Amino acid sequence: MNSITTITPGLVPDLADYDIICGNLSGGADSRAMQHALMEAAEAAGVADRVWTFHASLGPMEWPSVTFGGRRYASVAELAAQQSSESGVPRERHMERTKMRDDGAGGLEPYDLLTYVALYGRFMRLGTRYCTKGFKEQLEESSHTPEIQRLRPVLGRPVRVLKVLGLRGEESRDRSRRLSYRTVKSNSARHVDEWLPVKEWSKERVRSLHAEQAYEWHWCYDSEPGALDWLGSSRCSCSSCFLASRRDSLLGARRRPRIAEAIALVEEVRGDTFRPDVSMADLIALSRRPGAPAPGVVIEDEGPEFARMMEKLVWALEQEPRRLPELSVSAPPRRLLPVVDL
Template sequence: MTDTDPRQMNGGYQLDLFGAEPEPAPVAGPAPDLDSVDLYILNLSGGKDGLRAAALALEHARASKAEERVYTVHASLGPLEWPGARANGTYYPGSSELAALHSRALGVPPERHIEVRRTRELEGHRVPYDLLTFIAERGDWPWLGKARWCTGDWKTALIYGAFTSLVRFWKKKLDRPVVCANVLGIRADESRDRKNRPALRTTTDNSARIVHEWSPAHHLSTQAVKNWTDQRNLPHQWCYDSLPGAGDWQGSSRCSCSLCVLASERDLLLGVRRRPRLAELYAHVERVRGVPFNPNTSMAALIERAGLPGAPDPGIVIEDEGPEFDALKNAVDAALRKPPKRRRYVPRSGPVLPLCADCPEESEQ
């Protein structure tokens, strides 16, 4: 990849993507009745799994001569997701940029790639509304086993909303509910929860739309997905590597938020070292609200461990300087000057952090 703005790059990846598989690749497990699907919604995070799942779904859509019904979508988390990075004179795209590149590699027209990001009105203007700001306002974190509104409210709901006008158009034209295939890059290899999650399930069935959630790469191993990506010379997120451009898959194991509450300890330590300024902002939210970032550890503890011998080598450090990060920090600071909207929740077995002396009183809501 050259030192070029990825938004100006051509679609040269497409030949490698489909040249080796003229026939649709087999999909293990159930698949929706593709002839009945009105809209294909291919979720692209910029990660390897979303691209592999999207490619499998698109091959079958093409086999059904339904390519014109395919859309790609990226739910952006702004400065919390992996940003672009420059190393050795080369620019490596951030997650949002890479999702658009992946869509182009799939052969989806640019007008059918949609990026959504949560916003809100502030002083008469629509401005980005970031997840960490919401966490600071709420006074609590999304934890596995308690509440995972970070995926539901900040991704799924936004994507559904982005397609509402299109659903209304087709419902009026078809005079029936619009059938959607919501394609996700979920694989059984990732976790016990995802292993037990069906590769195909109906998540919405109402008078407007019927949504079949489909994970066509559910059966594939992590190594198989990496091999497929490398064999086609497709760009993968730089965070997967020990340093941008290494191509060794020795960095983060997953491409999600840079500091995800569900990440492994190694991924978190690597994220802390790669984005120290973001990690400190997370720790600041902890200190003010008195609630740990994770029920088993705190961001403060992770920052401390990241500075000890044996912590993973970051390969690159992101400065996080610029108007987008400054806007995030200002919004978080403003939220922390007010009482939290929810009562603190800490499992009995988890760490309890004391509220700082200058923090607002807790809300009883």
């Protein structure tokens, strides 16, 4: 891969060099900023008709829709579709995919992330982020296959794909070190480059863009749905993410207690912790203490999708875990952390 260079020489892609340009929309504020920057660049290059959008749905682990104060607020999947549409991408070029698995009866069923964790035997870590690889990246790659199969014979060369992400450098050390423009895959069928157009943007710039353009942001960012105060979750990833800040983890445990309890059940059975520094069981207890962030809204999670996940989760925990030998075992769950760590 080191000998393979990006399609456009230099540090920034020329969008006219690509056959497929795909904005990855999580439904979060950063991805909306990315889509804004992407469409500005695509329109300037005269290739807006080559832009697609993609959302990898993680099912019950995603922030869902909620009705609060008589108003319904969108789920992240719904907001991703809205972000795509309002940026000018036709509905047929917005792709939403969910990881699927054999249902044992000759068909397919959604494969939710927590059931996968239970079968795997270990939670995600920085060195084993299978949630990103298997539940997002592989889904996006396969979603482009039909268009690549159509274009490849016409072009007579590998199809050039530009994968566009809303990652910002100030979010983590890993993201700050990531190249803004690089090659991530190249073979006889496709050449895939990755571009991070908002890598240097600050959180304040992202929020200012939403205010200037009157873009809707997901309710999880606010202290309660409709508050429009940005005092809720700092990031809009999974409602419980092992990479989240301590405050976000506590807020997620309060806002979705049944998800938190399901994660704690996996911890108990598998002997691993949700995060390397603290268990979900501890986070649940801490979230109920004075000084913990107020949830603003509590989601019941009583629908059929959640019920199906719990049924599969109970089944998964009865199976022998994979426990891959190269995956190191986490430290045992720690005792309750002091309240000052809130």
